[in-house]
Amino acid sequence: MSQPVLSVRDLIVEIPTRHGLLKPVDGVSYDISPGEILGVVGESGAGKSMTGNAVIGLLDRPARIASGGIYLNGERIDNLSLAQLRRYRGKQIGMVFQDPLTSLNPLLPIGDQLTETIQEHLGVSGGEAHNRAVAALDEVGIPAAKERIGSYPHEFSGGMRQRVVIALALCAEPSLLIADEPTTALDVSVQAQITSLLKRLCRERGMAVMLVTHDMGVIAETADRVAVMYAGKLAELGPVREVITSPRHPYTDGLMGSTPLASKGKRRLHQIPGNMPRLGQLPDGCAFHPRCPYTQDRCKADPGPRLKTCDGRAACWFPLDGAQAAKGVA
Amino acid sequence: MGIIVSVKNLTRVFDVSKPWLNRVIERLPKRKLTAVSDVSFEITENTVYALVGESGSGKSTIGKMIVGLLPPSDGTVEIEGVNLATETDAGVIERVRSDIQMIFQDPYASLNPRWKVGDIIEEPAVANGDATDGLAEKLLEQVGLSASDVRKFPHEFSGGQRQRICVARALASEPKLIVCDEPTSALDVSVQAQVLNLMSDLKDEFGLTYLFISHDLTVIQHMADRIGVLYLGRLVEEASPADLFETPQHPYTQMLLEAAPRMDGFGREVTPPEGEIPDPINPPTGCAFHPRCPLAIDRCATERPVLEQKEKARVACFRAGERAI
Ligand SMILES: Nc1ncnc2c1ncn2[C@@H]1O[C@H](COP(=O)(O)OP(=O)(O)OP(=O)(O)O)[C@@H](O)[C@H]1O
Ligand SMILES: Nc1ncnc2c1ncn2[C@@H]1O[C@H](COP(=O)(O)OP(=O)(O)OP(=O)(O)O)[C@@H](O)[C@H]1O
Ligand code: SF4
Ligand code: SF4
Ligand SMILES: [Mg+2]
Ligand SMILES: [Mg+2]
Numbered sequence: 001m002s003q004p005v006l007s008v009r010d011l012i013v014e015i016p017t018r019h020g021l022l023k024p025v026d027g028v029s030y031d032i033s034p035g036e037i038l039g040v041v042g043e044s045g046a047g048k049s050m051t052g053n054a055v056i057g058l059l060d061r062p063a064r065i066a067s068g069g070i071y072l073n074g075e076r077i078d079n080l081s082l083a084q085l086r087r088y089r090g091k092q093i094g095m096v097f098q099d100p101l102t103s104l105n106p107l108l109p110i111g112d113q114l115t116e117t118i119q120e121h122l123g124v125s126g127g128e129a130h131n132r133a134v135a136a137l138d139e140v141g142i143p144a145a146k147e148r149i150g151s152y153p154h155e156f157s158g159g160m161r162q163r164v165v166i167a168l169a170l171c172a173e174p175s176l177l178i179a180d181e182p183t184t185a186l187d188v189s190v191q192a193q194i195t196s197l198l199k200r201l202c203r204e205r206g207m208a209v210m211l212v213t214h215d216m217g218v219i220a221e222t223a224d225r226v227a228v229m230y231a232g233k234l235a236e237l238g239p240v241r242e243v244i245t246s247p248r249h250p251y252t253d254g255l256m257g258s259t260p261l262a263s264k265g266k267r268r269l270h271q272i273p274g275n276m277p278r279l280g281q282l283p284d285g286c287a288f289h290p291r292c293p294y295t296q297d298r299c300k301a302d303p304g305p306r307l308k309t310c311d312g313r314a315a316c317w318f319p320l321d322g323a324q325a326a327k328g329v330a
Numbered sequence: 331m332g333i334i335v336s337v338k339n340l341t342r343v344f345d346v347s348k349p350w351l352n353r354v355i356e357r358l359p360k361r362k363l364t365a366v367s368d369v370s371f372e373i374t375e376n377t378v379y380a381l382v383g384e385s386g387s388g389k390s391t392i393g394k395m396i397v398g399l400l401p402p403s404d405g406t407v408e409i410e411g412v413n414l415a416t417e418t419d420a421g422v423i424e425r426v427r428s429d430i431q432m433i434f435q436d437p438y439a440s441l442n443p444r445w446k447v448g449d450i451i452e453e454p455a456v457a458n459g460d461a462t463d464g465l466a467e468k469l470l471e472q473v474g475l476s477a478s479d480v481r482k483f484p485h486e487f488s489g490g491q492r493q494r495i496c497v498a499r500a501l502a503s504e505p506k507l508i509v510c511d512e513p514t515s516a517l518d519v520s521v522q523a524q525v526l527n528l529m530s531d532l533k534d535e536f537g538l539t540y541l542f543i544s545h546d547l548t549v550i551q552h553m554a555d556r557i558g559v560l561y562l563g564r565l566v567e568e569a570s571p572a573d574l575f576e577t578p579q580h581p582y583t584q585m586l587l588e589a590a591p592r593m594d595g596f597g598r599e600v601t602p603p604e605g606e607i608p609d610p611i612n613p614p615t616g617c618a619f620h621p622r623c624p625l626a627i628d629r630c631a632t633e634r635p636v637l638e639q640k641e642k643a644r645v646a647c648f649r650a651g652e653r654a655i
């Protein structure tokens with residue numbers, strides 16, 4: 001096995017509040033290998049973005065990394081200074097967010113933003129940076145890249161803007177890309193263009209990608225492995241086909257069952273009872289136990305199940321086998 | 331079963347010109363945007379008619395014209411045989427109006443944060459002058475919340491619960507038709523399942539009819555009895571879910587189905603669609619899809635295809651039924 005590009009170990013993110021300490025990310029560990037796309041799914045508030053933001057050192061105060069380690073190509077990066085981190089961002093880690101406008105300067109032509117980033121991180125001459133900027137736009141499928149390089153962000157459609165952001169995130173040839181809901185605001189035809197672009201670039205460059213989304217279809221088609229998050233913890237982690245077709249964690253099973261596709265031909269969708277608890281009101285033991293159809297006494301007592309204290313695939317004391325998990329897609 | 335909604339040649343044009351003074355100074359022409367163009371369809375009582383299409387295709391504009399929030403530029407909307415735009419009998423207008431309700435995408439924005447849930451729910455009934463004793467309590471229980479929630483405020487509820495409150499409010503005037511504009515797009519799949527199940531149950535229980543607007547094909551497939559596909563303000567295909575998903579006849583429908591991500595599409599290599607949706611202010615001539623259509627022929631650039639019966643579907647395409655992909 002080659003060394004993973006990204007290793008996250010027992011990551012805990014804390015938010016001190018008046019009502020006590022919240023842990024939006026609580027003991028998360030995973031690796032992403034070169035050329036691999038890890039999908040991260042889970043309901044709103046599960047801690048997906050917080051995990052990604054911790055990796056790139058972009059946690060908003062008062063959230064902070066409380067413990068754990070983050071390693072990029074074997075080097076520890078969670079204890080770097082802000083200045084050092086800034087150098088990593090852009091050069092080694094590219095970022096794409098849901099709203100392309102957060103990553104682009106509205107007052108600068110896109111070409112200037114690209115050449116600036118390329119010069120800063122690759123140390124090439126202005127002329128060479130310009131050529132590379134055109135090539136980067138060309139690579140993400142901006143038609144007539146040479147002519148469009150002087151255009152401002154607002155002169156592009158939403159889908160085109162997201163491509164410019166991807167070009168910007170990748171122009172310094174980072175080894176890791178963090179994409180947080182990169183296609184959520186886009187139409188399906190544009191979404192298909194962006195996801196196939198991401199897949200191609202990942203394959204061609206051997207880049208590692210962390211793809212955060214709540215769309216199971218996008219995950220199935222794009223990711224190699226998938227991490228399912230629930231209330232700040234990893235509920236399940238495994239190869240995408242296995243997790244989707246035969247989930248082991250009851251939460252994953254419920255999630256798959258509630259998608260309309262899984263209930264094809266059925267009049268009613270499967271419903272998970274109740275709602276995801278708020279961070280300040282997590283139950284003891286397994287955080288999913290009040291909603292789980294398989295709860296037993298052990299589930300209610302601390303310590304709750306963790307991936308590494310269970311079978312490494314599902315954080316559950318009584319994981320489902322293929323036969324039980326009948327609610328997922330066949 | 332009867333026809334509850336009949337839409338004929340519905341068209342809506344927006345004036346998107348710059349202000350008059352700018353136009354004079356900058357010598358700009360008037361600019362018109364045709365959001366909906368010559369759309370006709372009917373909705374049968376106690377069924378779900380779904381409108382699907384990408385952003386800007388005119389879904390919401392059609393919904394607003396049907397509930398009477400927006401007047402058509404051309405064409406007609408008849409609800410239970412009554413055209414609200416031309417009807418003069420105030421009693422008839424009031425009766426028909428109270429038969430229609432609308433649910434919007436954002437359950438956060440559509441509930442007044444300063445009103446108690448009970449007052450929010452009863453408001454349409456109050457507007458009708460109906461009795462409201464115990465109404466909110468009863469409706470809350472019908473949508474799976476509790477009667478004691480009437481005294482709470484919207485911020486005390488989760489997204490899915492708020493959307494149920496919106497459903498409860500829509501039910502207060504005992505409508506026959508509910509126009510739902512992306513009712514679950516802001517919700518997680520698990521919460522979406524709760525809301526969609528609720529909507530199906532209420533449809534059976536009260537004989538409701540829905541116009542269901544969404545861009546999510548899997549949701550549409552699950553909910554719809556009949557589906558209309560919109561492209562750039564035009565209805566390009568209409569069929570039952572089984573026919574539409576098995577044998578899409580219009581090249582745009584085929585492209586849309588091909589591009590949509592599938593939960594069983596592991597490692598699927600999609601040939602991404604070419605091009606983007608054109609500028610609605612200067613739509614292409616002839617068939618609006620022709621610049622992106624793999625089947626386009628000369629005729630498509632000059633002549634607009636009309637929506638015609640083709641087997642069990644209605645399709646607007648000169649080469650309907652041929653496979654583009
Ligand atoms: N300043 C804060 N104070 C308290 N809680 C916070 C704060 N910032 C974030 N949180 C909580 O942290 C949790 C994790 O949020 P995060 O943004 O990572 O969720 P997510 O999984 O990305 O959700 P979404 O799908 O909505 O983007 C949420 O429950 C959120 O309410
Ligand atoms: N009040 C308005 N003034 C000017 N243009 C408008 C107005 N309302 C809608 N439009 C335009 O009409 C077209 C259709 O808009 P509409 O909101 O009906 O689309 P939609 O299919 O609901 O899209 P979405 O999926 O983004 O909600 C768009 O090009 C839009 O910009
Ligand atoms: S540990 Fe128990 S409660 Fe938690 S998911 Fe597994 S069976 Fe359900
Ligand atoms: S009418 Fe012509 S351009 Fe339009 S969809 Fe049919 S074949 Fe394509
Ligand atoms: Mg997020
Ligand atoms: Mg809309």
